[in-house]
Amino acid sequence: MLSILLSDCQAGANANMITNLVGTRIRSIRRQRKLTQQQLADLAGIPRATLATVEKDDANPSLAVVFKIACALEMTLDQLVDASRRFIRVLPVDQMRRVESGEGRYQAMMVTPSNMLHLTQWSFTLQPGGGYAGKPHLPGSEEYLHVLEGEVELEVGGERARVGAGETACFHGNAQHHYRNLSTRQSARGIMTILAIDPEKK
Numbered sequence: 001m002l003s004i005l006l007s008d009c010q011a012g013a014n015a016n017m018i019t020n021l022v023g024t025r026i027r028s029i030r031r032q033r034k035l036t037q038q039q040l041a042d043l044a045g046i047p048r049a050t051l052a053t054v055e056k057d058d059a060n061p062s063l064a065v066v067f068k069i070a071c072a073l074e075m076t077l078d079q080l081v082d083a084s085r086r087f088i089r090v091l092p093v094d095q096m097r098r099v100e101s102g103e104g105r106y107q108a109m110m111v112t113p114s115n116m117l118h119l120t121q122w123s124f125t126l127q128p129g130g131g132y133a134g135k136p137h138l139p140g141s142e143e144y145l146h147v148l149e150g151e152v153e154l155e156v157g158g159e160r161a162r163v164g165a166g167e168t169a170c171f172h173g174n175a176q177h178h179y180r181n182l183s184t185r186q187s188a189r190g191i192m193t194i195l196a197i198d199p200e201k202k
Contacts, residue, residue: 022066022080027055029073031117043072089113105130106179108192118196126152126181126188134177134192141173142195150188153180163190 030040037055041048046068054061054069063077070080097110099122108124126132137143145154146168154161155178156171163169171177173194181188 044068106132122192131180137173143173144193147190
């Protein structure tokens, strides 16, 4: 009897984990397809408040509700649930976005999924004498520059600072900013992290 109870408890825990992951996946797919909660709820024939509850990490939606959402997303229930069971996601190299400028003196690669709206991270290399003019991001955004090797001169709104290996600089991402490698011999490598506002604040 005890073994049966333990088995039932384990099954319940696994079911909760799966449904929680389904909510996270639904939210990710909805944002990737640029649908509001109201739009997806209308397609699924459920109240927006129900969808909002489903998308919470601690939600435990019913199978019927998840089925309606899967149909609205033109996916089978198996596709939605099976993909949600994967705890690790590996991004193939060929799916990572790359940027190059200044005749190759600046090279960067996005190391976060392209559908992430609130957080973007880039690994970059500045060849000797290279520079990069960053594009202003959304108002309220924050950008973090972490230098792994060499030294990078950061300019934001006319103010300049040198950031050495192991150091991190933070600034408002919606301001004009430039990165420069003033060295004539050593390349500089680092990581840029952009923390943006969630457009839906949800």
